[in-house]
Amino acid sequence: MQETPFVVGKPAEGEYFVNRERELERLLLLTRGVEKAASSNSVLIGLRRTGKTSILHNLARRLRRNSRVIPITINCYGLASKSRFARLVVDTAISEYVEKTGDKAYMKRLVKVLGEKAKSAVDKVSEVSFWEFSIKLRDLRTDEDILIEEALRYVESLAKEKGVYFAVILDEFQDIIEWGRQTLKRLRTIIQDQRRVCYVLSGSATTIMHNLVYEERSPFYRQLVEIPVGKLEKDVVKKFLKSRFDFVRIKIADSEIDKIATYCEGYPDYVQRLGLELYLSVGSGGSITAAQIEKAYEGVVQSLDGEFENYFSTFSPTEREILVAIAREKSKASEIAREARKHLQNISKELRILMNYGVIERPMTGQYRMADPVLSDWLRSRFQGNTNS
Numbered sequence: 001m002q003e004t005p006f007v008v009g010k011p012a013e014g015e016y017f018v019n020r021e022r023e024l025e026r027l028l029l030l031t032r033g034v035e036k037a038a039s040s041n042s043v044l045i046g047l048r049r050t051g052k053t054s055i056l057h058n059l060a061r062r063l064r065r066n067s068r069v070i071p072i073t074i075n076c077y078g079l080a081s082k083s084r085f086a087r088l089v090v091d092t093a094i095s096e097y098v099e100k101t102g103d104k105a106y107m108k109r110l111v112k113v114l115g116e117k118a119k120s121a122v123d124k125v126s127e128v129s130f131w132e133f134s135i136k137l138r139d140l141r142t143d144e145d146i147l148i149e150e151a152l153r154y155v156e157s158l159a160k161e162k163g164v165y166f167a168v169i170l171d172e173f174q175d176i177i178e179w180g181r182q183t184l185k186r187l188r189t190i191i192q193d194q195r196r197v198c199y200v201l202s203g204s205a206t207t208i209m210h211n212l213v214y215e216e217r218s219p220f221y222r223q224l225v226e227i228p229v230g231k232l233e234k235d236v237v238k239k240f241l242k243s244r245f246d247f248v249r250i251k252i253a254d255s256e257i258d259k260i261a262t263y264c265e266g267y268p269d270y271v272q273r274l275g276l277e278l279y280l281s282v283g284s285g286g287s288i289t290a291a292q293i294e295k296a297y298e299g300v301v302q303s304l305d306g307e308f309e310n311y312f313s314t315f316s317p318t319e320r321e322i323l324v325a326i327a328r329e330k331s332k333a334s335e336i337a338r339e340a341r342k343h344l345q346n347i348s349k350e351l352r353i354l355m356n357y358g359v360i361e362r363p364m365t366g367q368y369r370m371a372d373p374v375l376s377d378w379l380r381s382r383f384q385g386n387t388n389s
């Protein structure tokens, strides 16, 4: 089968993964510290689509290959409940542990433990911990925060018993922040005491994530080392595009490479999407013209229609009005308010929320713009009106 030069819709790895060595190296050092009882917990903060999940994916791969630290990756996005989270942690810990060590006998033991009626029938530390977790999980009266505690305690007990280490990787952590201060405080308390487990959090609601680390009132104040994830530099994007096109013998002039990179504004996600679209339209050995780039870009925006529509519908009506106004190049708060037909004071709260979630940016005081250039183009074409007030 012919290999494609770009990947869309899943974490990038191998030759599809570009740059980010610094971020990965730092994460590896921080997490591998746990092997010497000197780990720090860390947090990746960056806008949507900048490549956080891909970095975490590659971190987990490297840990699996080169260390005694076993990764437990949990995508916290839209988790229905705390108990779901707790179960995921336990299940992933077990499967990653068995995968890493080949200790299938342990799995069999746990199945037996599940059938035991009395705690006294179980003796190994992690098995007791697993037994307690399972009992509490089945008891509908159990406080869900307790389940989270038990799950994380189980991970530590497994690590101790087996002489291994774990890195609990919590992607889309902002959704856990929404569970509130109480849950965060408990999490912090457990995390603090663990010796064989370290944590890597990641989130895209930039201000909310920053507050988690830097606000004095936050339970995680000064508990996390931040690793910022920014957009890719233009030169990195251009080199990457060039090498991927070379790979399938596609001919393209430097000026056109530049054009593609400009459309993508350093977002690896858009680099992959636009690259793939172009590859699909010209094929191996073909050549790319400026007109094809424009057409492919239109195609990319269209292909994201459902996703953007969904995402856009998660905002309140006022927030949506504001987003459309900003996409239509209204940058001052007063202009945005006028376009949204609101009083200035009635949009300030929404502006702040949109900033907190990293949907809009303030490149200069008093100036707003959309963080995501493609979402901005989509909004403009979706809501092109003929009233140019």
Ligand SMILES: Nc1ncnc2c1ncn2[C@@H]1O[C@H](COP(=O)(O)OP(=O)(O)O)[C@@H](O)[C@H]1O
Pocket: 007, 008, 009, 010, 011, 012, 016, 017, 018, 019, 020, 046, 047, 048, 049, 050, 051, 052, 053, 054, 055, 267, 268, 269, 270, 272
């Ligand atoms: N370092 C990278 N090199 C190449 N492509 C990447 C890289 N990081 C991300 N991508 C591409 O961008 C897409 C979105 O990245 P992802 O890691 O899911 O971003 P985030 O988690 O920040 O929203 C991925 O599916 C992949 O195609």
Ligand SMILES: [Mg+2]
Pocket: 052, 053, 054, 171
């Ligand atoms: Mg992600």
